Amino acid sequence: MELQLDDDHLVTRAKAGRLDAFEELVRRHRLTVYRIALRMLGDEGEAEDATQEAFVQAWRGLAGFRSDARFSTWIHRIVTNRCLNLLRSRRTAEPLPGPGTEIAASPARAPERVVEVSWQLHDLKLAINQLTPEQRAPLVLHDLEGHRYDEIAAMLDISVAAVKSRLHRARLGLLDAMRQWR
Numbered sequence: 001m002e003l004q005l006d007d008d009h010l011v012t013r014a015k016a017g018r019l020d021a022f023e024e025l026v027r028r029h030r031l032t033v034y035r036i037a038l039r040m041l042g043d044e045g046e047a048e049d050a051t052q053e054a055f056v057q058a059w060r061g062l063a064g065f066r067s068d069a070r071f072s073t074w075i076h077r078i079v080t081n082r083c084l085n086l087l088r089s090r091r092t093a094e095p096l097p098g099p100g101t102e103i104a105a106s107p108a109r110a111p112e113r114v115v116e117v118s119w120q121l122h123d124l125k126l127a128i129n130q131l132t133p134e135q136r137a138p139l140v141l142h143d144l145e146g147h148r149y150d151e152i153a154a155m156l157d158i159s160v161a162a163v164k165s166r167l168h169r170a171r172l173g174l175l176d177a178m179r180q181w182r
Helices: 009-013 019-041 044-066 071-089 109-130 133-144 149-156 160-177
Strands: none
Touching: 009 019, 009 044, 009 071, 019 044, 019 071, 019 133, 044 133, 044 149, 071 133, 071 149, 109 133, 109 160, 133 149, 133 160
16 A cells, blocks of 8 residues: 655655656645636636646646645645736736536426526626626635635735735626626
8 A cells, every 4th residue: 555645745845856746746636726827817728838837837836835834835826926927918808608507407307497597697607707807806716616715815915905805806806797687
């Protein structure tokens, strides 16, 4: 039976040049990192690129990683910053996938309800896409990924109060954008 090392031990080994240790960290965290990127960017290809670039940046910066934070918090911060930079560089907001892309109709659902929910999700995605990058990041990290305020503050290098304020403004923006569905 092989002993499974925690992230701290893997980071220590990776810092010592053990590529297999870093590969295990990538394996453990790649899906969460990708999910954050996808939710922030709304595009699978860009999310894959941002995920790969985040892990490359983590590998290159591993020597400077201070173990006072968890590796997961650090890599989430890297991918979030990468996504924020990409979002800021966009000239116009790109639309997210259209209606029907994530909802599979089940026989138990009324077809008109499936269509309505599909359009609601479409409008919600568009509304999230219209948020500023500074509002979108805390929304994705807190409401979609479940991070605590203090973790988000560390990832974004802002205060907890700023996280709460940005999250509040993001939610107000979404409420306003989704007013037609109430």
